[in-house]
Amino acid sequence: MLSSIRSVRELTDGMRARGISPKFYIMTFGCQQNEADSERLAGFADAMGYKPSHVPDGCSLILVNTCAVREHAEKKALSCIGQLKHIKAADPSVIIGVGGCMVSQQHRADALKHSYPYVDFSFCTTELWRVPELILDRLRGGRRRFPDVAASLSSTDFSEEVPVLRRSRTRAWVSVMYGCNNFCSYCIVPYVRGRERSRLPEDILSEVRGLVGGGCRDITLLGQNVNSYGHDLDSGVTFADLIREISRLDGDFRLRFMTSHPKDATDDLIAAIAESRVASRHFHLPLQSGSDRVLAVMNRHYTAEKYLGIIEKLRAAMPDIVITSDIMVGFPGETEDDFAATLGVMRRARFDMIYSFIFSPRRGTPAARMAEQIPEDVKSERFARLIECQNAISREKNESAVGQTLRVLADDGFDDPADPTGRTDGNKLVHIRGEAIPGEFYSVKITRADTFGLYGDII
Secondary structure, three states: OOHHHHHHHHHHHHHHOOOOOOOOEEEEOOHHHHHHHHHHHHHHHHHHOEEEOOOOOOEEEHHHHEOOOOHHHHHHHHHHHHHHHHHHHHOOEEEEEEEOOHOHHHHHHHHHHHHHOOOOEEEEEEHHHHHHHHHHHHHHHOOOOOHHHHHHOOOOOOOOOOOOOOOOOOOOEOEEEEEOOOOOOOOOOOHHOOOOEEHHHHHHHHHHHHHHHHHOOEEEEEEEOOHHHHOOOOOOOHHHHHHHHHHOOOOOEEEEEEEEOOOHHHHHHHHHHHHHOEEOOOOOOOEEEOHHHHHHHHOOOOOOOOOOHHHHHHHHHHHEEEOOOOOEEEOOOOOOHHHHHHHHHHHOOOOOOOEEEOOOOOOOOOHHHHOOOOOOHHHHHHHHHHHHHHHHHHHHHHHHOOOOOOEEEEEEOOOOOOEEEEEEEEOOOOEEEEOOOOOOOOEEEEEEOOOOEEEEEOO
């Protein structure tokens, strides 16, 4: 990998000597893990001598990092890839690579190879470290390359030497593990990200220490199921242990993590968060459904009562904790009683916010082959009721913060300089009135609230 980076750098230096300024553009779809992967792709491009661009036109290197969690995400990515055709037609020397979850499915990798002739290569989620080699090969006139997905995903290799070009000065994603072993019946992730592979705790600590030393204030540990961190290592370090170790580092910063699987949310993890001076008082705990019958078919390995028991423990340990969740509507065979059970759990759990989804069948998953697929109009009607229920709870929860003074970290880049925003310790959005320096903490008195955020004055 490092030798490929150096060789590409020599070629881009040659371009600059000829008056050509090689630039790169990265298009990212999907979750926080994809965002973190794109920062590594940007690190590669930077190390190889390319300069970042906000638009694909005029770039020598274009990389697309795709998502496969829902069909809409795949269609959007394919549409954007299709729009790159004119760029390649205008300049055949442009290198276009496509990676991520979508192309970690063999039928999608094959489609790119045969139906998108202007795409130079694709790479699986487990092959990020190969991107410099793929770029070098194309620069030297090598053939287009597309992976044998099964062979690529069976690899357990990953490199700690991957450079990172972070988009934010004060916020950072830190992957603690890769892949997933859960095989929820609706989810494509284990098929496109491979089995669980934990990073060594000392490598994670080193990365976090460097970020804090460099002024980073908000660090999120990433994994498909962070609660199972370390199960594949001989170190004996659990995720709760990792939280404790990071909490001992010097510095004024917040520590977040996602995502937690309820079946592995232990009392020790709750205690580790409650004891920590830096762990955010925010816990994202996907529910998916409030029906025990549906949860069993989803292969989730918990019941609604067990889930609610975890919520009770979290609030007993940290009364001010913000709890968010994922909920799916329209899973195959979901009855009106099943959906009513979901609404019932929502009313008991009283989430601060949810990420809500309509079931999208993913090719290769058991749920895609199940009978009793729910009609689209039924799914849409239930989804509307779900949102109505949660919005009322979210607004009530937010309004309870009015009059409180909260510690808020100002965002790096405001959409509108006249409307600075930030995040509370519980990760709630705050619109700040007053001058705010990005990346600094402020005491903000909350003056009003709505369903989706808080508003307050710096004091």
